[in-house]
Amino acid sequence: MELQETTDVAIIGAGPSGAAAAAWLARRGLRVRVIERSLFPRFSIGESLLPQCMAHLDACGLLDAAQAGDFQVKNGAAFTWRDRYSAVDFRDKFSPGPGTTWQVERSDFDQRLIEGARQAGAEVEFETRVDAFTADHDRPSLTLVDASGEHRTLNARFVLDASGYGRVLAKLTGLARPSSLASRCALFTHVEDRIDCPDHDREKILIGVHPEHPGIWYWLIPFRDGRASIGVVGDSATLNAAGVDDSQRLWHFINAEPRLAKLLANAHAIRDVGRLEGYSSDVERLHGPGFALLGNAGEFLDPVFSSGVTIALDSAVRAAPLVERQLAGESIDWDSEFEQPLRRGIATFREFVDAWYDGRLPRIIFNETQTPRIRSMISSVLAGYAWDINNPLVAASRRRLNTLAKACTDNTFPDISEV
Numbered sequence: 001m002e003l004q005e006t007t008d009v010a011i012i013g014a015g016p017s018g019a020a021a022a023a024w025l026a027r028r029g030l031r032v033r034v035i036e037r038s039l040f041p042r043f044s045i046g047e048s049l050l051p052q053c054m055a056h057l058d059a060c061g062l063l064d065a066a067q068a069g070d071f072q073v074k075n076g077a078a079f080t081w082r083d084r085y086s087a088v089d090f091r092d093k094f095s096p097g098p099g100t101t102w103q104v105e106r107s108d109f110d111q112r113l114i115e116g117a118r119q120a121g122a123e124v125e126f127e128t129r130v131d132a133f134t135a136d137h138d139r140p141s142l143t144l145v146d147a148s149g150e151h152r153t154l155n156a157r158f159v160l161d162a163s164g165y166g167r168v169l170a171k172l173t174g175l176a177r178p179s180s181l182a183s184r185c186a187l188f189t190h191v192e193d194r195i196d197c198p199d200h201d202r203e204k205i206l207i208g209v210h211p212e213h214p215g216i217w218y219w220l221i222p223f224r225d226g227r228a229s230i231g232v233v234g235d236s237a238t239l240n241a242a243g244v245d246d247s248q249r250l251w252h253f254i255n256a257e258p259r260l261a262k263l264l265a266n267a268h269a270i271r272d273v274g275r276l277e278g279y280s281s282d283v284e285r286l287h288g289p290g291f292a293l294l295g296n297a298g299e300f301l302d303p304v305f306s307s308g309v310t311i312a313l314d315s316a317v318r319a320a321p322l323v324e325r326q327l328a329g330e331s332i333d334w335d336s337e338f339e340q341p342l343r344r345g346i347a348t349f350r351e352f353v354d355a356w357y358d359g360r361l362p363r364i365i366f367n368e369t370q371t372p373r374i375r376s377m378i379s380s381v382l383a384g385y386a387w388d389i390n391n392p393l394v395a396a397s398r399r400r401l402n403t404l405a406k407a408c409t410d411n412t413f414p415d416i417s418e419v
Contacts, residue, residue, distance in 0.1 A: 003152035007033040007123075009323060010142055010156035012130055012169065014040060017295035017312035018162030019113035024060040024320035026121035030327065033154065034124040035144060037166065040114060041107035044164075045188055045276065047229045048074060048205040048221045048306040051090050052384025054098040056313035057113075060320070065116030069109060071102035072224040073203050077305075077382055080259045081209040084366045087201070094376040095385035103205065103221050105190075105229075133159070133172045133291075140290035158323050159291040162316070165276075167297050170283045175293075179280035181302060181353065185239050186276045187250040188231030193222065194266040205306065208257045213238065214359060216253065217304060218260055230254065230264065233303065236277060246273040279303075286342065287334040292319050299346055304356050307349045310384040315342055341387070348386035351397035360405035367408040374404065 009025050011018045014036035026032045057063040078087040091099035102109075118124050125144075131151070132143035142154045161169040170176040195202075202222040210216035216234035223229070232239070232253040243249040250273050255261045279300060286298045295312025318338055326332045355361035364370065364378065377393040389395050 003150075004155065005152060006155045007031045008157050008327060009033070009160065010035065010140075010154055010158075011160045011162055012142070013162035013164055013166070013297065014114040014124060014126070015044070015110055015162060015164050015295070015312065016113055016309050017297075017316040018160070019110070019117040020056065020060040020062060020313050020316035021160050021162065021294065021320045021323075022114075022117040022122035022124075023062050023120045024317065025323060026117065027061055028324055030324065032122040033156070034114070034117065034122055035128050035130060035142070035154070036114075036124065036126045037129045037163075039126050041111040043271075043274075044106035044110065045186070045229070045231070045274070046303065046306070046308045047106055048103050048219070049101040050306055050310045050382075050384030051098040051101045052310050053313050054101055056310075056317050059317045061120060062113050062116045065112045066102070066109065069102075069104065069112050070224065071104045071109065072222055073100055074103045074205065075100045076204045076379075078201060078204040078206045079209070079362070079365050080206065080257070081362065081366060082211050082258070085259070086365050086368075087204060088365070088375070088379050088382055090379055090383040092372070092376055093379040093383050093385070094373075094391050095380040095383070095388040097385060099383065103223060105223055105227075130163075130168050130172075133169055135173065135289045135291060137289040156290075157327050160294055160319060160323070161291065161297040162294040162312070164296040165279065165300070167281060169291055169293060170281075170297060173288060175283040175285060175288070177282050177284055179282045179299075181280040181350075182357070183236070183278045183280065184233055184302070185236040186231050186233045186279070186303060187239060187246050187273055188229065188276075189247075189250065189269050189273045190271045191228055191230055191264065191267040191269050192226060193228040193264060194226070194268065195222075195228075195263050196266070197263055200263060206260070207304070208260050209362060210234075210253065210257060214362070215357060218254065218257055219303070220260060220263065227270065228267075230260075230267075246275050285335075286339045292323075292334060292338060294319060299343075301346065301350055302353045305349060305352060305382055307384070307386070311342075311346060311349070314345060314387070318342055345387040348381060348394050348397050351401060352381060355401045355405070360401055363408045364401070364404045370404070370408075
């Protein structure tokens with residue numbers, strides 16, 4: 001007979017959104033069980049956070065746990081293309097809120113967050129996968145399989161899916177749908193960067209654009225200990241044609257970008273090159289009877305503006321209070337209180353991703369004549385404040401990005417709040 005277990009809230013996945021939701025709910029006295037397929041610590045990309053994350057970590061009581069990691073401070077993003085360089089300082093932004101954050105090795109960062117959730121009272125099971133799911137408004141259930149192959153049933157009062165790229169419930173419920181974004185591929189590794197350039201700003205992620213192929217871009221994310229994460233993103237066919245294996249392909253493209261080639265001339269790889277392909281994803285909806293989808297388990301856009309962890313944490317701090325209220329007997333409209341507001345911020349990020357790949361945003365970023373006010377609005381979105389509708393570039397992203405891109409061509413910048 002299959003073992004039956006119970007909890008108030010079952011959370012699939014121990015990454016940032018799962019840890020944040022678990023910590024928030026456990027601190028309010030609910031029984032929380034986190035189910036994680038991997039054994040932590042484990043490698044993950046998505047290492048450059050946005051300042052909006054800091055408020056979310058504070059809201060769920062995990063900011064102190066993260067601060068103890070003494071991670072590399074991040075205060076902005078820098079962009080390079082050919083001989084051009086442009087830096088965006090998150091401290092000079094339109095929206096209120098923190099202006100700095102961290103660049104983190106996710107194995108350490110995620111471990112600290114889930115341990116913080118455990119200390120708050122959540123139970124955590126590693127090396128356990130979800131094999132089946134039964135949706136139900138009052139008593140959803142999961143079939144679990146542990147490392148020994150033992151099957152058991154976990155009955156909950158609510159289930160949150162924070163499984164990231166695993167997208168457990170999206171697959172099991174048939175909610176998964178293709179992303180509207182083009183399929184792309186990322187190649188990446190960690191290095192001892194050995195950067196000796198005195199002008200290099202380690203407090204900013206560096207995003208490079210290939211000098212000849214604008215659809216190919218790079219990241220350089222410095223860590224505090226002299227290490228860095230590096231990666232290249234482009235269409236699979238172009239990346240695959242650049243070498244016989246992924247290591248050769250990655251370094252071929254790194255060496256093709258002048259600034260990165262110079263900075264990383266003495267770098268030494270300390271892990272094998274990884275590949276993530278076709279990562280953009282979407283779902284029909286972010287909730288159903290007795291469950292909701294958090295972060296990448298629902299929709300993932302693109303790594304270019306490091307929005308993944310921000311969206312994950314935002315979804316967690318939106319969902320957790322609704323779960324508490326529903327379990328207390330309230331009737332929750334998950335569409336109007338969770339999905340619609342969450343997707344509004346995601347839509348802002350999507351507009352910026354689209355504008356990046358079609359060339360409008362690079363034209364804006366590398367333009368040197370835009371006003372400080374416009375720069376501060378751009379800075380706010382890139383800092384993660386994609387839900388601040390007081391920012392004209394959030395309230396009407398597409399139209400105003402179009403206006404700015406045209407202004408960069410004409411060199412006539414309007415008052416964007418009036419457009």
